[in-house]
Amino acid sequence: MTRKVSVVEKVHSVNDQLAAENQLQLQKAGIFSINLMASPGAGKTSLIEKTLAGLDPAITVAAIDGDVATSIDADRAAKAGATAVQINTGGQCHIDASMLRSALEQLDLATFDLLLVENVGNLICPASFKLGTDKNILIASIPEGDDKPYKYPAMYQDVDALIINKIDLLPYIDFKMDYFKAGVEMLNPGLITFPISCKTGQGIEDWIQWLTDQIRAGDSS
Amino acid sequence: MHELAITEQIAEIAIRHGEKNQAQQVTDLYLVIGELSTVIDDSVQFYWDLITDQTICAGAKLHFNRLPAIFRCLDCEKEYRLSEGELTPCPHCGSTRMEVLQGKEFHLESINIT
Numbered sequence: 001m002t003r004k005v006s007v008v009e010k011v012h013s014v015n016d017q018l019a020a021e022n023q024l025q026l027q028k029a030g031i032f033s034i035n036l037m038a039s040p041g042a043g044k045t046s047l048i049e050k051t052l053a054g055l056d057p058a059i060t061v062a063a064i065d066g067d068v069a070t071s072i073d074a075d076r077a078a079k080a081g082a083t084a085v086q087i088n089t090g091g092q093c094h095i096d097a098s099m100l101r102s103a104l105e106q107l108d109l110a111t112f113d114l115l116l117v118e119n120v121g122n123l124i125c126p127a128s129f130k131l132g133t134d135k136n137i138l139i140a141s142i143p144e145g146d147d148k149p150y151k152y153p154a155m156y157q158d159v160d161a162l163i164i165n166k167i168d169l170l171p172y173i174d175f176k177m178d179y180f181k182a183g184v185e186m187l188n189p190g191l192i193t194f195p196i197s198c199k200t201g202q203g204i205e206d207w208i209q210w211l212t213d214q215i216r217a218g219d220s221s
Numbered sequence: 222m223h224e225l226a227i228t229e230q231i232a233e234i235a236i237r238h239g240e241k242n243q244a245q246q247v248t249d250l251y252l253v254i255g256e257l258s259t260v261i262d263d264s265v266q267f268y269w270d271l272i273t274d275q276t277i278c279a280g281a282k283l284h285f286n287r288l289p290a291i292f293r294c295l296d297c298e299k300e301y302r303l304s305e306g307e308l309t310p311c312p313h314c315g316s317t318r319m320e321v322l323q324g325k326e327f328h329l330e331s332i333n334i335t
Binding site for chain 1: 223225226227230231233234235238239242244248252257258259265275289306307308309310316318319321327328330331333334335
């Protein structure tokens with residue numbers, strides 16, 4: 001005899017629950033955390049390097065780098081001055097909350113002011129898997145094209161800040177900034193945006209100032 | 222490889238609710254998937270058969286109720302959808318101010334058990 005059982009449970013409920021636990025753990029440790037998402041090659045690791053170079057050296061930083069394989073990104077973050085942990089996702093196209101939890105266990109969180117989580121390069125999957133970080137940040141880059149907000153609305157609608165990298169390439173690429181920004185504005189009205197170039201350093205100062213303000217705001221609360 | 226992680230999450234929920242209701246077998250799952258929530262295709266059934274072998278969900282059939290994304294223009298208040306998978310300004314008045322009415326759903330609505 002078949003019977004119907006009502007479930008009505010979000011498919012991501014288990015991950016969401018673990019993300020909430022991560023968030024609590026990070027808050028208790030007094031560490032400000034960000035989840036950096038972008039397509040491959042947008043400049044996630046370069047941004048981490050520039051950020052570490054520009055931040056007040058008194059701010060201690062841990063970096064968790066997610067990649068399908070290899071530790072190239074974690075090695076770069078470590079070389080730039082962070083305490084780095086690599087997550088190899090074993091083929092998964094995103095970091096999930098349980099992977100972050102395992103990585104957090106390898107760090108003495110109370111000794112850090114800032115945690116940078118570098119997600120796997122991908123504009124689709126990371127949007128669905130919350131991690132429990134304070135802020136979700138998306139890096140777009142000029143060579144990707146100006147249509148990405150229209151094609152990947154899920155990624156753009158839930159982030160807390162947007163970095164537009166490689167603006168030094170604007171003269172060479174047919175990228176309509178107004179069109180791009182109109183798409184972003186539709187999905188995420190008033191989203192704070194930082195146009196930067198990791199290559200030339202343009203705009204990096206504004207990003208670092210914002211990040212520093214966020215870290216210090218956490219300290220005083 | 223996105224589908225594998227999602228399939229594991231669906232299995233965890235279905236097995237938990239099946240066991241709670243003393244199911245011998247879970248025969249069907251009814252999933253609601255909004256167009257904006259995730260990319261998911263029929264490969265989920267393939268993963269499902271691999272993951273749930275030896276569980277009360279073995280052999281269960283997955284049913285997808287796909288909900289299109291629906292936006293409401295905040296200026297002319299008319300509703301519209303994605304155009305060939307892409308977001309556009311309001312096709313009625315050209316406004317870019319909109320809200321999402323539907324499309325973010327992603328949940329397991331119900332299961333059939335024996």
